[in-house]
Amino acid sequence: MNTSAGSVNQADESEEAGEAGAGPSGDAGLPRTAEPPGHGGPAAPDWAAFAERYWEREPVVLPAGVRAEAAEWFRLAVTASAPFRSGTRLGAVPDVRFDTAEGRLRSPGPLLPDAGDGAVAGYRERVRGELAGSGWQLTVTHPLVLDFGLWSSTRGLVTGLWDRVGRPSLPLTVELTVGDGYGRPARSGSPAVLTWVLDGALALRAAGTGPGRQALRAGPGELVYRPAGAPYTEHSTGGCLAVSLVLPDVEAAAAVSVEQVVTDLVQREPEFGGRTPYLPFPAPAGADGRVQDTGPVREGATALLRVLGGPGPERALRRRWAACRSAAGLEPVPPPRQAVDFGDGWRVRPVAEIEVVPDGEGGALWAVNGHALPISGAAADRVRAELTARRGGTVTVEDLGRAAGLPGGSAALRSLVGTLHRMRAVDLTEGGGTR
Structure with a gap:
């Protein structure tokens, strides 16, 4: 949440949430209150x-x-x-x-x-x-x-x-x-x-x-x-x-994870446009037998070097690590909830810890239930602090805005709370004329 921009980066959030949740597309129907914690899980030894x-x-x-x-x-x-x-x-x-x-x-x-x-x-x-x-x-x-x-x-x-x-x-x-x-x-x-x-x-x-x-x-x-x-x-x-x-073989699994991140970033480069850099077949060759048209491979190598020289791989791996850490390694995670347009009077119950990972100058990642959300701004930090203080109780969106110093009806705040609801960091309450 960047309060100076007055908006939440929903594209980044959706991308990260979708990356972690490889199952069906969210809960069906209208939002519901706290989901059952699942009492049938395995039991713990000492x-x-x-x-x-x-x-x-x-x-x-x-x-x-x-x-x-x-x-x-x-x-x-x-x-x-x-x-x-x-x-x-x-x-x-x-x-x-x-x-x-x-x-x-x-x-x-x-x-x-x-x-x-x-x-x-x-x-x-x-x-x-x-x-x-x-x-x-x-x-x-x-x-x-x-x-x-x-x-x-x-x-x-x-x-x-x-x-x-x-x-x-x-x-x-x-x-x-x-x-x-x-x-x-x-x-x-x-x-x-x-x-x-x-x-x-x-x-x-x-x-x-x-x-x-x-x-x-x-x-x-x-x-x-x-x-x-x-x-x-x-x-x-x-x-x-x-x-x-x-448990994964750390060396082998880490190599695959890095390869997947780099491949995804390279394929977003303009040289690719979704294409795979194959040589033409049959490959045109000169009199000496050398392949003459290596353009696609050269372009691919150029894109790879540019990606590796930039901040993209480190940031993407950091986001993956933050999401995996908040999931305790249990990935893929259940998909996020359906999006809901929150109102100022809606009341929520904080139910999950929001883990914070620094993400470059002035930025951070909020990781909840295996989803990672890029975020920035002092107001966002105040929202998180208020949610932490209200664990075990409830709070309205309006109260969160007041604690964060945001004006009433802040679209950025409602968007952030909606995102946290999708990530199951907060639940909607029932009764009292609120949702």
């Missing part, structure tokens, strides 16, 4: 003791505390599976795959869960009958993009661990699996994995030799941790419903 004794040291199975609500996660699997009934959807988020002992099914169709199964036990029995007892596993990758409540509760869970071992600067991979009698090979690259078993049982066997490579077995309400470099095969039984967080 993170302090876990970090001190096991983190990056040895595999372990621990009681995670209160048993999570498997029904919520199974409903999420049903929702994610619905678009895949007609076959594989390339590049979709979330992604749904169905594996059997004979291999992956391209079109699992009726083998995917649906509302008629009722619960994971009903789904297990139905698929067991259709496959005549053969082993199988359903895997939903990045399911939390569909459910802000479960995403938020899971983020709250892992934040307790990151506060002790450091927050991830790159996205994790979240997997929701349902399996019965299925043996999964050791994961490629042997990444670190945290797995909460919500129903059924999961047995793990060391795929290599060395210290700490004991067999592991986890049941409902237990957490399995495998540090990086400890490959394990997995065997699910009893319709095992589990949620896994797979």
Whole structure:
């Protein structure tokens, strides 16, 4: 929010919010009040003791505390599976795959869960009958993009661990699996994995030799941790419903992240216009066999060097880092809410911390729930301070303007509050003639 300009940079906000939210396009219908916090997320063990004794040291199975609500996660699997009934959807988020002992099914169709199964036990029995007892596993990758409540509760869970071992600067991979009698090979690259078993049982066997490579077995309400470099095969039984967080290989994932940022910036340069710098085919060559027309490649190299010499990559990576940090690594995040035109008398409830990251001279990034918003101006800082002071209570848009020293009816303020509502930093209240 730049008060001197009297407006909010909505284009930057939309770009950043859209980059983090790779799911459906916002909530349907009119805005609603506080969304349910999602009580069905995995439960947390004693993170302090876990970090001190096991983190990056040895595999372990621990009681995670209160048993999570498997029904919520199974409903999420049903929702994610619905678009895949007609076959594989390339590049979709979330992604749904169905594996059997004979291999992956391209079109699992009726083998995917649906509302008629009722619960994971009903789904297990139905698929067991259709496959005549053969082993199988359903895997939903990045399911939390569909459910802000479960995403938020899971983020709250892992934040307790990151506060002790450091927050991830790159996205994790979240997997929701349902399996019965299925043996999964050791994961490629042997990444670190945290797995909460919500129903059924999961047995793990060391795929290599060395210290700490004991067999592991986890049941409902237990957490399995495998540090990086400890490959394990997995065997699910009893319709095992589990949620896994797979930590990235930092070096490999960082290189991909930087490449994506630079590629995106280069493709915005005027030389490209959305084109890919291919050489003509067949390439015209001179008598000596050299390619004569290298214009597209030269232009591409020029654009690349110009981008690398400017501030764009650093700023874009900073925005990605801020968004990832506020998401606790759980990206992609649920999409922002629908935009709403706020009035001065509307009352909001601050519900999320706004993390601030410096972003160049006089500027900053506000990061909330995995979305990053470029912002500037002292008035914006006063708005954030007032929202922080009102946590646990409510405040009207007019009160925020008064605290920020802005005139009544400020379009910039209403736009900022609307953006914060989209990012779920504030909720609308009900009753009292306000919204």
